[in-house]
Amino acid sequence: MNTLLTVLLWGTYLVGLYSLIFWLITLLNTDITKEPKLKKIKNWPSVSVLIPAYNEEKTIEACALSALSLDYPKDKLSVIIINDGSKDKTKQIAERLAKKYDNLRVINLENGGKARAINKALETVDSEYFACLDADSFVDRETLKKMISIFKRSSSKVAAVVPAMKVYNPKTALQKIQDIEYNTAILLNRLLSELDSAYVTPGPFSVYKTKVVKKIGGFDEQSLTEDQEIAYRLQKNFYTIKQCPDAWVFTSTPSNGRAFFKQRRRWNRGGIETWLKYRRLLLNPKYGNFGIMQMPLIAVGYLMGILALVFAFFFYIKPLFRSIHDLYLVNWDFMTYIKDALKNGLFHNFTWLNFDFLTFFFVFTFSALAIITVIYAFKYTKEGWKLGRILMLIPYILLYYLLQSVIVTVALTETILNKKRRW
Amino acid sequence: MKRSSYPKRYLLSAFITLLIFFLGISLGIIIDNMRVSYVENLNAQQEINFEDLQLQSSYINTLKSENSSDVCSAYQAVIERAVGDLSDSLAEVEDYSQNNRINKEDYDRIQKKYILDNIRYWFLVKTAKKQCRLNTTTILYFYDSKCTICPNQGVILSYFKKIYGNNLLVFPINMDYGKDLSIVKAIKNQFNVTSYPSIIVNGVTYKGVVGKEELAGILKKDFQEANSLNSKDEK
Incomplete structure (x- = not known):
């Protein structure tokens, strides 16, 4: 087991x-400091903003107003709220807004899911984007x-543009950790964009070419x-x-563990299913970086979720149980150990002999790279460093990915067992 | 239509990754060599300490009937420190066994040497205890890596070591390395050590894990005996 663990550990590390x-x-090959300047466009193309909503009475008004007040020629911008059979006041709010704004209309549907709602609205849309x-x-x-x-500046092959997502008003600790994650993701998405390897066009404000999306179904x-x-x-x-x-774009994120678990389980489950659906792209040189690098990395990412749990068991949980068991052996007399530590110092036993170089090297290189990435990402997204944020880095590095691995493992198990899907 | 890929970049990344990886491995080897030389250093130091102690022991023997208390008190301090050093370095060698991944042969040799050192000191302290009435208790502790409950005994022993400090001298014998040594076989036979863990306290063998309360009782009794002997002597 020990050899297997070591091999897995080094494999994951590599x-x-x-x-x-x-x-x-x-990143070094990309000039990311240069911001794309706004092109001077005389004839802005027509754009429809589709807002699918199911029981969103709390945020629908602010959301629609943010779309309506976009800096864009009014005659080229239309907003459509698709009420997907909401049981709350979403419908009333949407219809009240529609009376007030000419370029806002409402489509009322029986509940049938977000994708169907967008498809139904697309049938009525003839804007270019x-x-x-x-x-x-x-x-x-x-x-x-x-x-x-x-x-307008890129090749005609561009079918979608994704935004830079930030967390809207992070309050709870979990939201503050997600704030770090989202900021890092902006940088990562930029790199994926460079590599033509984006594998998600996020729900909050991705812009598509209408013609293309209709063509591919x-x-x-x-x-x-x-x-x-x-x-x-x-x-x-x-x-x-x-x-x-x-x-x-500012998006609301789950504020508590339960909602977070539900959201991420769906993302992971959907992600795994989608990957499996398109597995033929894996290592297919016709698809360039996406096939050769991104597809394998996504799969490895999911597998690492499970491995992380195995490692967590051996490096966090087993030693923890061992210490508890040791204290049990001496009838919980931990004072003796505290006295000893106070007298001799915690590290008085430290010598080159008990210096665990493997663990040190492992943790050091990864933490260093992780911290560099996060610092760079925050610089990139023009976010400042407050003390609260720096403190949040500790649970972000030590616990957040572990929590994610638990969810990935659940999602993978569910996919394998083909359990009934729940939203 | 063909999409772009960057084979040069894939290779460069692989190269840098392997570079960092091998840098890690080489540093690991360097550190391992440092470990071996560190242990060899400790060994040499122990050797000198041991000879020093042995000479003192012989010296005290020649004094015999004369008043040896002055020499004894100095001797006691030296022996406590020396054995304390030995047990510290043993703890280090134990940790080394968990972290060491490369120098298997060196490690075997060092372990055997430590077992012999341990037994030498154990003898010496036994004699010194008689000669000088040292307020010291010795424990000879047998274990091997196949025994899953032995770490429990180890935890309890190091707990008491923290309480009694240099007055309690624990001499661990790792049977993975000690089983071929004839002196170890002789002690095993004499004290009837048949299973692991086993501890020998003041000539009595205890088999299986001796719990905290039981060992506390044994040690207390042993220290009281030593004290009463000393006080009788003073009278």
Whole structure:
């Protein structure tokens, strides 16, 4: 078991280090300091913003207003709220807003899921581009112009542009940790965009070419994560997904463990199912970086979730139980140990002999790279460093990924057992 | 349509990854060599200490009938310190066994040497205890790596070591390495050590894990005997 554990540990280490270095090289090859300037466009193309909403009475008004007040020619922008059979006041709020604003309309549907809601609305849309905006997210005024500029400056193969997502008003510790994660993701998405390897066009304000999405058959109504499924499908059809690095969108994130678990379980389950659906792209040189690098890395990422739990068992949980058991052996007389530590110092036994170099090297290289990435990411997303944020790095590095691995493991097990899916 | 891929970048990343990996491995080897030389150093130091003690022991023997208390008190301090050093370095060698991954042969040799050192000191302290009435208790502790409950005994022994400090001298014998040594076989036979863990306290063998309360009782009795002998002597 020990040899197997060591081999797995070093294997994980090599793969993890490899991907980090690959991204770092990509980062060095990318001039990310230069921000894409707003293109001077005379004729802005027509855009529809689709807001699918199911029981979103708390945020729907603010969300719709943020879309309506986008800095964009009014005659080119229309907002559509798709009420997916809400049981709360979403419908009333949406219809009240529709009376007030000419370029806002409401589609009322029987409840049938987000993908179907968007597809139904797409049938009525003839604008050149459309954006999906989750009803719990809010978009920055400048965002749409910035994103349309990306379409205009890039090759015609670009079918979708993704925004830079930030956490809306992080209050709880969990939200503050997610705030670090989202900021890091902005940098990572930028790199994936460079590599043409984006595998998700997130629900909060991704902009698509209407023609292309209609051509490839709209959103998959069976998928748990239609925003990942459509991204894979675009990749499969040789379309490109670009990120607009300063197109800010603020999204509400789960505030407690239960909601977080539910959200991430769905993301992971949907992600695994989507990956399996498009597994033929794996290592397929026709798909360039996406096939050769990204597809394997996504799979390794899911497998690492399980491995992380195995490692956590051997390096956190087993030693913890061992210490508790040791204290039990001496009838919980921990005072003797405290006295000894106070007298001789905690590390008085330290010599080169008991210095565990393997663990040190492992933890050191990874923490160093992780901290560099986070610092760089925050610089990139123009976020300041407050004490609270620095403190949140500790649970972010030590616990957050462990929590994620638990969820990944649950999602993987459910997929393998083909358990009935729940939203 | 063909999409872009960056084979050069894949290779460069692989190269850097392997570079860091081998840097880690080489540093590991260097540290391991440092460990071996560190242990050899300790060995040499122990050797000198031991000879010093042995000479003192012979010296005290020649004094015999004369008043040896002055020499004894100095001797007691030296022996306590020396044995304390030995047990510290043994703890280090134990840790080394968990972290060592490369120098198997060196490690075997060092372990055997330590077992012999331990037994030498154990003898010496036994004699010194008679000669000088040292207020010291010795424990000879037999264990091997196949025995799953032995670590429990180890925890309890190091707990008492923390309480009694240098007055309690624990001499661990790792039977993984000691089984071929004839002196170890002789002691095993004499004290009827048949299973692990076993501890020998003041000539009595206890088999199986001796719990905290039981060992506390044994040690207390042993220290009281030593004290009463000393006080009788003073009268």
